[in-house]
Amino acid sequence: MFALVGDVTGSSRALRQLRVLAEAGVPVSVLQTAGPRAPRALPDGATLTVLGVRPGGGPLAFWRAHRAVREAALARPAGLYLASDLYTLPALVAASRRHGARLVYDSRELYTALDSTHGRPYVGAVWGAVERRSIGRADAVLTVGDAIADRLRDRYRIARPTVLYNAPYVAEAGSADRDALRRDLDLPDDGRTIVLYQGLFRDGRGLRALTEAAAAVEGIRLVLIGEGALEAEIRTWSAALGDRLVVHPFVPPDRLAALTPGADLGACLIEPLTESLRLSLPNKLFEYLAAGVPVLASPLPEIRAVVDRGVGVLAAPSDPGAVADALRKALDPDRRARWAAAAPAALAPYTWNEGRRTFRALLDRLLPAT
Structure with a gap:
């Protein structure tokens, strides 16, 4: 049972x-x-x-x-x-x-x-x-x-x-559908860097700082997929940011795994409000890496041990300025390509x-x- x-x-x-x-x-x-x-x-x-x-x-x-x-x-x-x-x-x-x-x-x-x-x-x-x-x-x-x-x-x-x-099974390298996210959410292919957050809309996930940072950095489209207590507030942000912010409801895990590869960067900005959050290793961190998506993440001990394997950039999760600086680094496609190439080796011990x-x-x- x-x-x-x-x-x-x-x-x-x-x-x-x-x-x-x-x-x-x-x-x-x-x-x-x-x-x-x-x-x-x-x-x-x-x-x-x-x-x-x-x-x-x-x-x-x-x-x-x-x-x-x-x-x-x-x-x-x-x-x-x-x-x-x-x-x-x-x-x-x-x-x-x-x-x-x-x-x-x-x-x-x-x-x-x-x-x-x-x-x-x-x-x-x-x-x-x-x-x-x-x-x-x-x-x-x-x-x-x-x-x-x-x-x-x-x-x-x-x-x-x-x-x-909380890491997925990783099969032999295959051809992920990199267009599924754009297609399902009807996103224009306008050259913007897609930053994806998937998970709960609640305090402690760096969503306020992430949204403020996305508003301040040209060339970013922020996509939030999920649900939770901050949903109404996030809808307000979406109205203010226009097409810089796209909000989509909860997607079941199997379908979400098919959408994730379409992102250019995955956000995992856990704030250490409690010890559980400080020590967390969230699903989304591993789901991004399994999809070949580099990450923007918090410098918390368990998360940092993964990201320091060369798969992304760290930023203080409640500081919009620090998050904006990290986003600007992630705009460089060559840098993102290096991070993505390091993802399989970084993920391997956790799968x-x-x-x-x-x-x-x-x-x-x-x-x-x-």
Whole structure:
């Protein structure tokens, strides 16, 4: 059983794991709290149950989701329960104990320091209490990066979690459709450098500085693909910037991967508002590189270790002037070509090519029959 608060079809990480389970011949029951936006993305062998949970955030929303997931999971015996976030972990602890099953916890964030904890320490304390109570019951813990793995090990005195980076599978070099982004978004081929941001529209992603910088630099067209709390504000910016800023709604992961190669530069300007953000290794960073797109990124430790392999330029994410200077450097096509050429080697240690082998080995250990 696989459980997530949200929609697995909107999560590239969840889909990668579900596809490995399908390849292993493991039938999977998926519990989620939102309707699927791309139901065809689910692999064969996965059955989906959408729980009736009122959307929201914070501890109160967690308790509503917990009750719904717990009731559904207790009624569904399984050999393995995979909690794809902290919010489903306590419910799956209960189900795994009732049915004598194995349990995996995927810590996709540093939950004690989420965006929602910024300026609200009591929220982090709640998530810390929930995690401390449940994490030791898991037979295996996964996470997204080495720094967070170390934090979880030290904080809870558990075995170091297995790291599965949020990086895609990289096939043999092929011919990516470099025109799909322009074609799908009806962008004119006018010689402007396309700077792409794909992800959540929310604080901590450098969107204000990026938009101000794009307005100040000639020859830039900024494309934002996603959704989130800043969407209305971003629409206001779009009206002011005209064709310098193009805003497009959420695109499911598989389709987004086909659009990304059409960008000239990918923006990953994470602001260190919380420890989780400071230590993050976002999907988008690796998705750009897998598409052969160099990056404009924050000089945060985990991100910098990737970008310093020669794949882009760093800029202070909340400083429009610094971001503008970085954009001006990226206008040089020869420089971008060098960054793009370095992307495969920089990405290689992080790809799902290795991650899927690690995940499959974990499945083989916990479910020998697979």
